[in-house]
Amino acid sequence: MRGMITDEYGVGIGWRPEIAGFVADLPGLRFVEVVAESLHHPAKHLPEGLRELRGRGVAVVPHGVRLGLGGADPVDPARVRHLAECAAALGSPMVSEHVAFVRAAGVEVGHLLPVPRTRDGLAAMVDNVHRTQAELPVPLALEPVAALFDWPDAELDEADFLTELLDRTGALLLLDIANVYANARNRGGDPLDLLDRLPLERVAYVHVAGGAEHDGRYHDTHTDPVPAEVIDLVAQLCARCRPPALMLERDGHYPPADQLRAELDAIARAAGRPAVTA
Amino acid sequence: MSREDLAGAQAALVAALVTGAPAPPGFDQDGVRAAAAALLRKRAGEVAAAWPVLAASFGPRWTVTFARWATTRPTRGSLRDGFDLARHLRAGGALGAGALEELATREAQWRYRDGGEARRRRLPAVRRVRGATVAQAFGRVWVRRAKRPRARS
Numbered sequence: 229m230r231g232m233i234t235d236e237y238g239v240g241i242g243w244r245p246e247i248a249g250f251v252a253d254l255p256g257l258r259f260v261e262v263v264a265e266s267l268h269h270p271a272k273h274l275p276e277g278l279r280e281l282r283g284r285g286v287a288v289v290p291h292g293v294r295l296g297l298g299g300a301d302p303v304d305p306a307r308v309r310h311l312a313e314c315a316a317a318l319g320s321p322m323v324s325e326h327v328a329f330v331r332a333a334g335v336e337v338g339h340l341l342p343v344p345r346t347r348d349g350l351a352a353m354v355d356n357v358h359r360t361q362a363e364l365p366v367p368l369a370l371e372p373v374a375a376l377f378d379w380p381d382a383e384l385d386e387a388d389f390l391t392e393l394l395d396r397t398g399a400l401l402l403l404d405i406a407n408v409y410a411n412a413r414n415r416g417g418d419p420l421d422l423l424d425r426l427p428l429e430r431v432a433y434v435h436v437a438g439g440a441e442h443d444g445r446y447h448d449t450h451t452d453p454v455p456a457e458v459i460d461l462v463a464q465l466c467a468r469c470r471p472p473a474l475m476l477e478r479d480g481h482y483p484p485a486d487q488l489r490a491e492l493d494a495i496a497r498a499a500g501r502p503a504v505t506a
Numbered sequence: 507m508s509r510e511d512l513a514g515a516q517a518a519l520v521a522a523l524v525t526g527a528p529a530p531p532g533f534d535q536d537g538v539r540a541a542a543a544a545l546l547r548k549r550a551g552e553v554a555a556a557w558p559v560l561a562a563s564f565g566p567r568w569t570v571t572f573a574r575w576a577t578t579r580p581t582r583g584s585l586r587d588g589f590d591l592a593r594h595l596r597a598g599g600a601l602g603a604g605a606l607e608e609l610a611t612r613e614a615q616w617r618y619r620d621g622g623e624a625r626r627r628r629l630p631a632v633r634r635v636r637g638a639t640v641a642q643a644f645g646r647v648w649v650r651r652a653k654r655p656r657a658r659s
Contacts, residue, residue: 300513333517338581377537
C-alpha cells in the first residue's frame with residue numbers, strides 16, 4: 229500500500245519492555261515504535277504497556293527486523309502476515325522494515341546486512357517490497373542501514389539506489405540519521421551529501437540513536453549515548469524537511485531516566501518540536 | 507547477476523560473518539572482520555540477557571569466552587545459543603555452581619535437544635545438580651538448595 233504520513237507526531241521513542249515505565253510517564257508522547265518480532269500473537273495478546281499507550285491515542289508503529297527484504301529469496305509469507313497482524317492489532321498508521329538482508333541459505337545472521345547496490349540487487353529488493361506491500365493494510369517505510377563494509381562492484385550510489393527503490397515501490401523513507409552519520413564517518417564522506425540527494429519529502433519518520441567508536445570504526449550500537457554530531461544532523465535534516473516524527477532508538481544498557489529525558493529534549497530542540505518530557 | 511548468483515553471493519558473505527570463513531573476493535576484509543566481531547559482541551550481550559548467571563560467572567571475560575565459542579557457530583537465537591554453550595561448558599566441567607543451577611532451571615522449563623527447537627515443557631520436570639534441586643510445574647520453578655532455606659526463582 230502506498231501513502232504519505234500527514235499527521236504530526238513530534239518526538240517519540242522506541243518502546244521496549246525494559247523502559248515501558250519510563251515511556252508510559254512521558255506526558256507529551258504521541259509516537260512509539262515496537263520491534264514487530266517481539267510481539268507474539270499480536271491479534272490475541274498485546275503487552276499491557278502498549279495497550280495503555282494506544283488507549284491514550286499514542287501511535288504505535290511495528291518495526292520489523294527479520295523480514296529480509298533485501299534477500300535474494302522471496303520474503304517468508306508468514307513473516308509478512310505477522311507484520312500485517314501487528315499493524316492491524318495496534319491500529320498503526322504504517323509499518324517499517326530495512327533495506328537489508330538478514331539470512332542466506334538458511335543461516336540467520338542476527339544482524340542487518342547491506343544489499344549489493346546493483347541493478348539485480350535492486351530488482352530483488354523491489355520484488356520483495358511489492359510482495360510485502362500487497363499483504364499490508366498500511367504504508368511501508370524502509371530504513372537504510374549502517375554498514376561497516378560495502379559490496380564491491382556497485383552500479384548505483386546509495387542516494388540513487390534508495391531513490392529508485394522508493395520510486396519503484398512507492399514506499400516511504402524511515403531515515404536513521406545515526407546511520408547516515410555512521411556511514412559517512414566510516415566511509416570518510418560528508419553526511420550532508422546524502423541528505424541533499426535523498427527524496428526527503430518521502431520521510432515518514434526519523435531514527436536517532438547512539439553509538440561508539442571501536443577499533444577506529446564508528447559502531448551504531450543503540451546502547452551508547454547519542455553523539456552531539458548526530459543531534460547536529462537532526463537540525464540539518466529539519467532545516468531541509470519537516471519529518472512527521474523523530475524518535476530515540478535505545479536497545480540496551482539503559483541509562484537513568486534523566487539521561488533518556490535529556491536525549492529526547494535534545495532531539496526536540498534540534499528538530500524545533502515541543503518537548504515530550506514535560 | 508542472476509537471482510541464483512545473488513543468493514550465492516549473499517550466502518558467501520553470511521558464511522564469512524558467522525562461520526569465520528574468509529570474506530568473498532572484492533570485499534574489504536577488515537570491514538567484514540570488524541562486522542563479524544561486532545556481531546559477536548552483540549550476540550554476547552543478547553545471550554547474557556537471556557542467561558544472566560552464565561554470563562556473570564565469567565565476569566569481564568564473558569564477551570571473549572562467548573565470542574571464542576561462537577565464532578564458527580551461526581546464531582540459533584539467544585536461548586538456544588546459551589543452552590549450547592552452557593552444555594558445552596558443563597561437559598568440560600567448566601561451569602560454576604550458579605551457572606549449573608541456571609542451566610538446570612532452563613532444562614526444567616524447556617525441552618531442547620541439540621539441533622532441535624526449544625519448546626516449553628507442559629509437564630512437571632525435576633533436575634538435580636550439585637547442591638540444588640530444581641522443580642518446575644505449571645510453568646513455575648522452585649529451587650531447593652542443600653542446607654539453605656527454600657528459594658524461588
